[in-house]
Amino acid sequence: MASGVSILPAPQLAVLNEAYRKAVARKRLKVTIAAAVFCAALLIAVFGAEVNLRTLFTYFGNFVSYFDRILTLDSGARVWTDPLEWFWGWKKWLRMLGETLLISYVGTLAGATAAFALNFFAAQNTSPGPFLCFAIRRLLEFARTVPGIVFALIFVIAFGLGPMAGVLAIAIHTAGALGKLFAEIVENADMKPVEGIRSTGASWLSCMRFAILPQVSAGYISYALLRFEINVREASVMGFVGAGGIGQELVVAIRKFYYSDVSAILVTIIITVFIIDITTGWLRGRLFGKEARG
Known part of the structure; x- marks a missing residue:
């Protein structure tokens, strides 16, 4: 059965069209103002940071030529033509890479343990008091705001x-x-189990142990694995200030202009990060399902 389509009278239709045009015009005006503000902020940032495009394009060739040099052996041949010469120090580099992995592992484990101990006090729905929540949040902000390499430099001095x-x-x-x-x-956890356990007279610690922890433990492990991947890269950079690991050997190669050594060490680090990324992704998938893989 055919259904009729009602047509509004011309005056009402004109009013609706006018309202629609005004709404579209307001939206376009907002988008234009937002784009103008963004461009103005970008220009201010460029001038404030003294970004000089002329300098960038003038010396861009030096950037390209450096990559050309690190991919060239002392004999003048490309590095991939003689892998044995390219990775001549692989035993030493693997040993230092192992040190980097141990630094990352121990640091991640210690940091995750501290985070586990403090996060219940930092969460607004589980903290015993607002002042304690405020203090723990500021402490965590300080710990993550200061760059890791700055902490490394301080501890190297100490x-x-x-x-x-x-x-x-x-x-x-x-x-x-x-x-x-x-x-x-x-x-983001469901607080109903907490209320149920608390009604039995259980302590705050018991509520965290039996009501909150079962809900969040999978997320804890997933984030800790992701953080380990990040820390492997962080540990490599911290070697620049003498905090151990393969980064210490990399900065020596850079300073002494051992070009092919620079590329060999970088390739070693990149391959290691790839392997860790694939392994931790597979592990998260095995533990929590395919949707947990990043």
Whole structure:
């Protein structure tokens, strides 16, 4: 059966069309103003940071030529033509890479443990008091706001060169980052089980243990694995200030202009990060399902 389509009278239709045109005009005006503000802020940032495009294009060739040099052996041949010469120090580099992985692992474990201990106090729905929540949140903000390499430099001055400084720097920065993420997971947890357990007279600790932890433990592990991937890269950079690991060898190669060594060490780090990324993604998939893979 055919259905009729009602047509509004011309005056009402004109009013609706006019209202629609005004709404579209307002939306376009808002988009135009937002774009203008964005462009103005971008220009202010460019001038404030003294970004000089002429300098960029003038010296861009140096950037390209550096990559050309690090892909060339001392004999003048390309690095991939003689892998044995390219990776001549692979035993030493793998040993230092292992040190980097240990720094990342221990730092991540220590930081995740601290984050686990503090996140319940930082979450608004589980913290015993607002003042304690405020204090823990500011502490975590400080830990994650200061760059890890700054912490590493401070600890190198305090404890000397070596992996100890890297472990402490990664642990503090990881505690701040994971503490924030863990607290957000807890804030999104269902509080009905907490109310049920609390009605039995259970303590605050028991409520966290039996009502909150079962809901959030999967998210904790997933974020901790992701953080480990990040910390491997962080530990490589921290070697620049003497915090141990393969980064220490990389900065020596850069400073002494051992061009082919620079590319060999970089390739070693990149391949290691790829392997870790694939492995942790597979592990998250096995533990929590395919949707947990990043």
